[in-house]
Amino acid sequence: MAEVLTRLYPGTSLAYAFPAPNTPPSLASIDSAFELQEYLALLLRYDPHAVEELTKLPTGGDGEEVEKWAWIYEQIRRLVEDMNHPLITRLQEDCTRSSCPEMRANEWTYLCSAHGLPTLQQCCAIDYTLHTIDHITATLNSSKNFPSRLSIPQTSQRHISAIARRLARVFAHAYFHHREVFEESEVRLSPLQDRR
Missing domain, CATH: 1.20.140.30 (MOB kinase activator)
Structure with a gap:
């Protein structure tokens, strides 16, 4: 992953400030209260046209699928935002x-x-x-x-x-x-x- 910027300076491009991941993101690599939101955002930045990957129920670090309704909630929340x-x-x-x-x-x-x-x-x-x-x-x-x-x-x-x-x-x-x-x-x- 690219170096994290501590500050966005005027003229900083969106692609530089928030680079798309080079490999498909992994939910297990995210440790946050908003991990599903962040995971969906990474998936969209990686490939916004990979519909099957975007809608597939992800698996967490323990190999268990995340709760179906939590994933649907996050999808709808992002849809309203977009x-x-x-x-x-x-x-x-x-x-x-x-x-x-x-x-x-x-x-x-x-x-x-x-x-x-x-x-x-x-x-x-x-x-x-x-x-x-x-x-x-x-x-x-x-x-x-x-x-x-x-x-x-x-x-x-x-x-x-x-x-x-x-x-x-x-x-x-x-x-x-x-x-x-x-x-x-x-x-x-x-x-x-x-x-x-």
Whole structure:
């Protein structure tokens, strides 16, 4: 691995500051509270197009596979982080209150749950998207819902399913109503298209 910089100086290139590993990273070589997050980041820097390797359940230093739900949590957390730019940033330019007055994906219309139950409200698509991303970020960072990032309690697994469903709606809206923005973002983040 390259020499670790103690400070980033003006003009330092991203490739020099955070070099891609020369060999596939090993989860066993990472000793950190955020080892799955760091491992996924290393995998993405090593080869962002190796979808099978990116989605395969990794094994830890003891040869045991990591907890499935912890790996799914980390994948979704990274997906939300990566989709903010370029997809959400570009959608804000193209998807307006007047162009998309309701959240639709093909023939389906979705109501926004960010306003609290039981009163689901209809939001324009960009507000629905931003409310959804904000809600997902808050949920994923909640120590009440996810007290550990290495072991996901069964009571928290339902949150992951709901998050995946809401993210699918955002992607579907972008795909069906803003295809050019979606495809432009997909080119920049090609692993997005294959994450399941």
